[in-house]
Amino acid sequence: MPFRWNPELTMQDITPEEYFLERRRFIKQAALVGAGAVLGLNPLTALGGESQDDTATPYEKATHYNNFYELGTGKDEPAANADKLLISPWSVIIDGAVTRPGKVSLEELLKPHAIEERVYRLRCVETWSMVIPWQGFPLRDLLRRFDPQGNAKYVAFETLLDPQHLPGQTRKILDWPYREGLRMDEAMHPLTIIATGMYGRSLPNQNGAPLRLVVPWKYGFKSIKSIIRITLTEQQPVTSWNQMAPEEYGFYANVNPLVPHPRWDQESERRIGEFRRRPTLIFNGYGDHVAGLYAHMDLSRNF
Amino acid sequence: MIAASRFLFVVGLLPLAWLTYAAWQDLLGANPIERAIRFCGDWALWWLLLTLSVRPLRRVPGLTELIRVRRMLGLFSFFYATLHVMGYVALDRYFDWESTVRDLLKHPYITVGALSFLLLLPLAITSTHGYMKRLGRYWGRLHRLVYISAAFAVVHYWLMVKADHLQPALHGVVLTMLLVWRIPAWKITMRNKTPPF
Numbered sequence: 441m442p443f444r445w446n447p448e449l450t451m452q453d454i455t456p457e458e459y460f461l462e463r464r465r466f467i468k469q470a471a472l473v474g475a476g477a478v479l480g481l482n483p484l485t486a487l488g489g490e491s492q493d494d495t496a497t498p499y500e501k502a503t504h505y506n507n508f509y510e511l512g513t514g515k516d517e518p519a520a521n522a523d524k525l526l527i528s529p530w531s532v533i534i535d536g537a538v539t540r541p542g543k544v545s546l547e548e549l550l551k552p553h554a555i556e557e558r559v560y561r562l563r564c565v566e567t568w569s570m571v572i573p574w575q576g577f578p579l580r581d582l583l584r585r586f587d588p589q590g591n592a593k594y595v596a597f598e599t600l601l602d603p604q605h606l607p608g609q610t611r612k613i614l615d616w617p618y619r620e621g622l623r624m625d626e627a628m629h630p631l632t633i634i635a636t637g638m639y640g641r642s643l644p645n646q647n648g649a650p651l652r653l654v655v656p657w658k659y660g661f662k663s664i665k666s667i668i669r670i671t672l673t674e675q676q677p678v679t680s681w682n683q684m685a686p687e688e689y690g691f692y693a694n695v696n697p698l699v700p701h702p703r704w705d706q707e708s709e710r711r712i713g714e715f716r717r718r719p720t721l722i723f724n725g726y727g728d729h730v731a732g733l734y735a736h737m738d739l740s741r742n743f
Numbered sequence: 744m745i746a747a748s749r750f751l752f753v754v755g756l757l758p759l760a761w762l763t764y765a766a767w768q769d770l771l772g773a774n775p776i777e778r779a780i781r782f783c784g785d786w787a788l789w790w791l792l793l794t795l796s797v798r799p800l801r802r803v804p805g806l807t808e809l810i811r812v813r814r815m816l817g818l819f820s821f822f823y824a825t826l827h828v829m830g831y832v833a834l835d836r837y838f839d840w841e842s843t844v845r846d847l848l849k850h851p852y853i854t855v856g857a858l859s860f861l862l863l864l865p866l867a868i869t870s871t872h873g874y875m876k877r878l879g880r881y882w883g884r885l886h887r888l889v890y891i892s893a894a895f896a897v898v899h900y901w902l903m904v905k906a907d908h909l910q911p912a913l914h915g916v917v918l919t920m921l922l923v924w925r926i927p928a929w930k931i932t933m934r935n936k937t938p939p940f
Contacts, residue, residue, distance in 0.1 A: 497773075505773030513907040516772060566905075568774060613907045684906060703850060703905075705842075712773045716837060 494561060497570035499639045501712050506646045507564065508665055509613055510599065510606040518646035524605050525645040525666060536671035539587035546650055550636060552585070553577035558633055560656035563695045563724045569709045574654055575637035580628040588624070588672050595627040596677035597653060598669040614680050620664035621677035621691070622655065625733055631656055631726060657726040659693040690743035694734065695724035699743045751812050755819040758786045759826070776834045783827035788896050788914060790820035795893060795921045814870050817889070821867040824860050852902035859895035862888045893918055
């Protein structure tokens with residue numbers, strides 16, 4: 441069709457670029473998948489794979505599609521119940537194998553740390569993914585302040601336990617409080633951060649305010665939200681999903697397309713906002729940085 | 744009764760109308776494909792439970808005629824189950840038959856869901872007056888498959904859920920009640936020495 445200038449359109453009529461691109465990509469992919477199906481082609485191969493761009497997931501989607509069972513098990517419930525999480529005052533206990541254990545207020549905890557931006561892929565074990573610009577600081581900088589002792593082999597984390605206010609904790613969906621853990625070298629890895637914000641704003645409650653862990657090469661359930669306790673231990677700590685279904689959720693939970701989950705194959709994922717699945721990358725694409733941590737481990741056994 | 748069944752026909756299409764509108768208006772949230780597939784699955788199960796409620800409900804005075812719309816209720820269950828399965832094949836698997844078959848064989852919740860759907864298929868096909876006449880007393884026996892299909896549907900839901908089994912459990916309780924209610928009638932059938940199948 442020849443180009444025709446339309447004088448009736450003004451700046452107000454212009455679709456914001458991100459919406460425009462998103463919609464165009466969606467329509468194009470829908471059409472291609474349909475056409476491929478008619479021709480009997482496998483669209484995954486017919487299209488030569490999805491473009492591997494990592495543009496940030498729209499804020500609205502990243503804050504209204506959450507797994508935070510303390511605030512409800514539906515994906516939109518954490519956003520709806522966000523005000524049930526009381527984040528002020530907030531303090532964190534740091535104990536176990538550290539020279540200087542203690543309970544510190546949130547202000548005290550955050551004061552010495554320069555907040556930096558980290559744009560990370562987030563891959564959920566349920567085979568969806570997002571890209572989120574976090575604000576935070578490396579976990580190791582925090583741990584060093586409390587001086588871990590030589591026998592500290594693991595770091596255990598705990599989420600707030602508040603069944604009076606948190607609607608999900610009124611039923612025993614998981615063995616509350618939610619617990620997670622890392623091996624010491626994983627916790628000290630520079631990619632592992634404590635996040636206090638996202639998209640340049642303070643962390644919304646449904647995303648784990650006021651502070652949460654972000655471990656980008658592991659399935660999302662490892663990145664524990666709304667932390668109230670950090671304990672350095674000698675033994676591998678109990679972690680919630682592993683305790684609930686050990687054959688489904690391992691302690692390591694590294695993103696790995698080659699290790700299938702009994703419920704979902706992990707070889708592909710749906711990036712939120714995209715139509716087609718894209719292939720999942722080993723260690724969620726952070727293998728160059730973290731593969732060395734697991735050099736001598738059988739990843740299909742230590743999943 | 745014709746007016747009632749026309750009304751029911753329109754009501755049965757309302758969930759699909761809402762889904763179409765919601766998809767068009769981008770109201771399906773961050774993961775619209777998952778939302779749409781689950782929405783159709785929910786409605787398939789709800790129409791099936793409604794279908795199974797007809798027999799107890801027609802004992803209620805004034806509701807005896809409900810039996811006349813039972814076929815439509817069952818066909819709406821099949822209709823939404825078909826959309827559910829098509830949504831899975833087209834939007835989740837992108838017609839990748841190899842991955843679909845693998846998914847089917849490897850993941851119990853998919854296997855059980857597929858069995859539930861396959862059992863509905865012969866029931867939908869033989870739901871016409873013509874087949875009822877041709878199959879005679881076998882028609883009723885064939886259509887007892889609906890109980891197995893419904894049980895598989897609830898198990899499919901249960902296996903799909905990661906930790907919070909409240910919703911599938913509630914559906915299971917409703918189904919169990921509907922089946923338990925039939926036990927006295929089945930006992931009479933057994934006593935009359937009519938084989939159950």
